[in-house]
């Protein structure tokens with residue numbers, strides 16, 4: 357029996373992981389898991405409970421009791437915390453500004469990595485995006501992509517999406533999050549061994565999807 361195909365897509369904030377991963381999953385008729393949404397949902401839940409996010413022990417204890425559910429249809433990905441749909445609130449500035457703090461707590465990572473691995477194992481093939489997928493969550497994935505783009509391009513795309521007028525502030529916020537994500541002790545953001553680097557700076561979304569589908573086709577041919 358062959359094991360289900362896992363396509364791991366990692367990269368810094370705003371490089372296009374979510375849009376690209378959904379597109380690749382739709383094209384290849386695979387499921388899609390947004391692991392960043394899981395860290396955001398955990399952060400939302402802890403904020404709702406009034407947990408002091410600078411207290412790593414308190415975060416670790418409270419995280420044990422949070423129940424997360426990810427819907428993995430690339431056409432309609434969903435995320436629930438204890439039965440509540442949190443797709444919208446997890447994109448708030450408050451969550452975006454705090455999520456790196458929560459993602460740096462080792463117990464939080466253990467809980468979410470376990471959940472991610474069981475979602476992968478129960479799928480029939482899946483595109484998984486995040487920061488540590490090719491390195492930690494699914495190191496044996498047959499296809500690993502490290503998706504990058506110039507900081508200015510990432511900031512311009514994110515500002516266009518959110519309607520932010522100050523692209524410089526957006527670029528600084530992305531840089532701060534990248535810095536925390538790539539310097540934390542546990543599973544920092546880094547190019548995983550064996551990953552193919554795809555630079556989306558000068559490519560349209562469709563061109564990036566084409567490039568990754570072609571990498572998957574080559575890796576799985578024969």
Ligand SMILES: Nc1ncnc2c1ncn2[C@@H]1O[C@H](COP(=O)(O)OP(=O)(O)OP(=O)(O)O)[C@@H](O)[C@H]1O
Pocket residue numbers: 367368369370371372373374375376392513514517556559560561562564
């Ligand atoms: N190749 C591309 N060309 C132009 N715009 C793009 C491209 N790829 C993604 N985008 C746009 O850039 C923005 C950021 O993309 P996306 O949310 O997919 O990035 P991300 O890496 O998942 O970000 P984050 O890590 O912060 O969740 C979105 O508005 C998306 O539509």
Ligand SMILES: Nc1ccn([C@H]2C[C@H](O)[C@@H](COP(=O)(O)O)O2)c(=O)n1
Pocket residue numbers: 369370391392393395396455456459485486487488489533537
């Ligand atoms: N596998 C992952 C996915 C995400 N994170 C952290 C890092 C980000 O700052 C945050 C939110 O992710 P995004 O929605 O912006 O992709 O979650 C992580 O540490 N590991």
